[in-house]
Amino acid sequence: MEKLLATDRHIHGLYPHVDIWGFPISAYLFLGGLAAGILIFAAIYYLLGKEKEMPFTVKIGPLFALPIIMLGLFLLIFDLHHKLFVWQLFMTARAESPMSWGAWTLVIVSIFSVLWPLSFVDSIDEYLIKRGWSKMTRVTEAIIKFEHKWIIPHFIIMFFRKYRKFFAIVLLIYSIILGIYTGILLSAFNAHPLWNNPILGPLFLTSGVSTGSAFVMWLSDNHKERLLMSAIDMSLIAIELFFIVHMFMGMEAGAEAYKHAADLFLGGEFTAIFWGVFVGLGLILPFTLEALELRGFHIPTALPALLILAGGLLFRILMVSAGQISEYPMMP
Amino acid sequence: MRYGMVIDTNKCVGCADCVVACQTENNVPIGYSRDWIMEFVEGDFPKLSLHFETQRCNHCDDTPCVRTCPTGASHVAEGGIVKVTHNECIGCGACIEACPYDARYFHPDGYVDKCTFCDHRLEDGLDPACVSVCPTECMHFGDLDDPGSDVSKLLKERDNYTIIPEAGTKPQIFYLK
Structure with a gap:
C-alpha cells in the first residue's frame, strides 16, 4: 500500500515526519544529565563522609x-517558538x-547548585x-566578606551548613529525579514508539551519571579520586550496555510499530553511527581504557572522560x- | 455533549474543498493547513483501488497532547473540543511530538495551532466550515452522545474505523467503510 499526502501541506518540521526537536533539545538533555550526575556524586560522597578524601567530587565539581x-x-528557551511566554511554564x-x-x-536543583x-x-x-589560583580567590574572599557583613545571607548559609546532611539527601533525590526526567521527557510520547519505553528513564539516568563521573575524572587533580571514578564509570557503562540491549530486546518482542522503531538501529539508517560510534567509541573504548588504567597502564584520564562525554x-x-522518525503506521 | 465527525470514505473524492474552506474560514497562514487529504493506493496494476481520507485533529477522548502540555495551554473545551490558548502556549512542541496524527503545527507567530471544529461557527448553530462545503456531503458533524443525531445513527448502521486506534487516543472522528 502506498500512502500519500494529497494536499499541499509543506509545514516546516512536520513532513515527511515530525522533526521539530534538534540539537538544542539533545544538548539540553545531555547537560541536564551531566549536572544531575555531578550533583549525585557530590551528595553521595558527602553523605558517606568522604568530603576530605574527595574534595573535587564533593566541593569543586558542584x-x-x-x-x-x-x-x-x-538552549531550551532558545528552542521555544513562543519565547516571550516562557514565564507561563x-x-x-x-x-x-x-x-x-x-x-x-x-x-x-538550580537553587541547590547555588x-x-x-x-x-x-x-x-x-x-x-x-593551587595558587590567586585571581580566583578574590571572588571567594569577596563572598566570605559579604557573608560576614550581612545577616540574612549569613543566616541562610549557616542554616544550610547546620542541616547539610538533610539537604544532601534532598539534593540526592532531586538530582536523581532530574537525571530520570531527561529520559521520561521522551518516553512520555506514545506517538513515537522508539521513545515510548519505560527503560529510557533509567537508561538516561545511568548515562547522565556516567558523564558526571567522566567529568570528575577529567577535571579532578586527585589521583585516588580519578581512579575511583574510573572504576565506578566502568560499572555504569556495563549497566548502560545492559539497558541498551534490554531496550532493543523489548522492542523487537513488541508490536509492529516498536519493531520498526528498533529496526532503525538494527540494520536501519542509525545502525553504523549508534553501534560503531556511540557504543564502540563512546562506551566500549573508554571502558577498555579505564580497565587498562586501573591495571597500571599510563593513560591520560582526559581521553576516556572526553570519549564518554562526547558519547x-x-x-x-x-x-x-x-525517535521523531519512528511513528505508528497509518492504514485505512 | 460530545462533538464528533463521521466521514463516508466511499463518497469522498479527495477534492480538498474542505482544506480550502478551513484555510479561508480560520485565516490559516499560506502554506499551512489544519486539515488535509490522505490518499492510499492499494493493489497491483490493473487491479488498483484508491482510498481518500480527509484528516484533521481527532479531538481525542484520551488526549496525549493535553497531557504533555507543560502550561495547560492545550486543553479540552466544552463538547470535547481540543483547543490551544495562544497566550499560554510557550511553543515547546511537546504536543506536536505527542500527536500521532501530526494535527498540530507551529503557527508563524510562534504558538501551536490546530483544528477547533470551528467552534465559533458552532456557537451560531452552524457546522464546521469543512463539513458545510463538502460537495459530496461525505462529512457529518454532530453530538455523539445524542442517539438521535445523524452521526450516532450512521455509526450504528455502518461499519466504521478510526485512525491509528492502537495509539489508545480514542479518536472522535470516525470513517465509514
Missing part, C-alpha cells in the same frame, strides 16, 4: 552544575506533563590558595532524531 544547568536552560505545575515537573525540578558551593566557600577558598551527547542526538 561549582560547575549551575553554569551547566543555565546553559541547558538557555512557572504559572502552573502539572504532574501529568514531564516538561512541567521537569522545569520545577530544574528550579529546585547553596551547596556557597556552604563550602571556605574550603573552596583553601583549595584555590593551595553521551551523541546518544541523545541519536535518540531525539531517530
